Amino acid sequence: MTREHQMALYRSMKLIREFEERCLDMAIAGEIIGGIHPYIGQEAVAVGVCSQLTERDFITSTHRGHGHVLAKGADPRRLLAELLGTLEGFNKGRGGSMHAADMKLGILGANGIVGAGGAIGSGAAWVAKARGNSEVVVSFFGDGAMSQGVLLEAFNLAAIWSLPILFVCENNMYATSLKLESGLAGSAARRAEGFGMVARTVDGMDVEAVADVTGELIQRCREGKGPAFLECSTYRFFGHHSVLELLGVEFRDPDEVVRWRERDPIVALGAKLGDDVVAEIDEAVKGTIDEAVEFAKNAPSPDPKDALMYLYSGTAAVRPGVIL
Template identity: 60%
Template sequence: MANSEELPLNLYRTMRLIRAFEERCLEMSLTGEIVGGIHPYIGQEAVAAGVCSQLRPQDVITSTHRGHGHVLARGADPARMLAEICGKTTGLNLGRGGSMHAADVSLGILGANGIVGAGAPIAVGAAWAGRQSGREVVAAAFFGDGALSQGVVLEAFNLAAVWSLPVVFVCENNGYSTTLPVDQALAGDAVSRAAGFGMTSMAVDGMDAEEVAARTAEAVDACRRGAGPVFLECRTYRFFGHHSFEQQMTLNYREEAEVAGWRERDPLELQRTRLPREAVEAVDAEIARTIDAAVDFARSSEAPDPADALAHLYADGTTGRPGTV
């Protein structure tokens, strides 16, 4: 967690890293270097940067199918993250997690998750386990607006509130559940729904990294004081489609004017205006070198050996039940 003087530039650095990383991933997915495509986080960088800036090394996060930004903001190595997405053995998870399941437990990253809302109960479990073992652990659970109607998320709210667990529930409301507008998918509103569980709940400008950081600081402080879970609805927007495949499809669920309007509130550009030009240019150059090095690392790394396909499936080292292989 950076001090207040370092925070503005560090927030920009994190967002710049995420943006450059995602732009390169988009390019590589469209050329086929990244098989299966990605869910771009472009436009939502302020949420990951702001939340993770307020966490301590012992804290943990759970992520989503749109999780590259969270993983990078928590401090994962961009080179190993890209290698993971490319399915290489040097990846964070030996190339087996891919884009939607990257994890680094050493950094408190308990995993991105391809199941909508599935990270919420994992975060609750981690917070409970921390308390049981006498460790001061705050868990931050990221999920989208579409997860607010998933039963497991509501169950996680309930359990965290009943047990007064130190969990910050971070809803990234980007306005759409894939292509369905949130006002057609969600009865009531996100903050009221979470407040119904008796936890502190608030809406946040998810395009302003400094506001996200400030509200997260309040939430984390409440968790550490034993005040129970906190819900943050970060109102944000993804500049690209739900998935990179939308670049090759014709989907007309968003008006061009709507996208353009949100782009006028680009979180990177907002943060850029708060910083000296020389500092911004230095960060931009630094991140460009980092991304180029990550691409070189991923491209030069080895692909997994098919003979090892059944390795690393079980904690005890078992490769499969007798008679199955």
């Protein structure tokens, strides 16, 4: 991998980290309402995978989706504007953290229901295949989604119809609080093999390794060799979502958290690039996020009278809650 490529990967991971750290602060401070599911710790997965995609390829994202969306090229200003519920957000303040997506970048929604993106991605992959110009779909999900029947059904559809889709399982070892071994019989990758898919496992804390193996699997998809599966072992440095963080709920062994934090993918790649390069990129990223915060905080709020705007793409008369 060239140094330029490594620098690009580092910059993208750092952007996600800086974005998420700022968001976590804002969520805990109540500036972001509801809550967020921080991607901190898992950056190498989104960045490594998306580094192998073009603007014409598609992804489906998850409730822990900021990293995927940023790695696919979304403008952090507009992502943060969405999290603050403003009209400058991708979803004009109608989606929030779990649904923020710039669909112009081929992001087919970030989904609040675990495992829901796989079948949607398969439908998109079917259309991509019919178009015949080598576009592919990547569907991201966590290890918890491997217990959702609809995702396993989607594997089957993708396999029988030989669809150009890469299923990326971000195995962060916890389905909210349930440990992997308590919730998953067998292994994720072996299950995928059962559907006749090529399945690989990779160290999800090594962005270069993720990028390399993704590149091979995506190439297969582009060549019409059917779906593939990639299991990335990774870890979320913080809890499941910001509210648990705020409440101080931690169900993981503190030593385990420390061990994984020592394998921080950003620090690891930074060490290869050297302090000067890292300092320069970090400074630039910080400036980008400062600017995003400034932009989002000054963005206009939607008008309450428009609360049901966009409910239908076509027309339908909707009656109000009270008729006097």
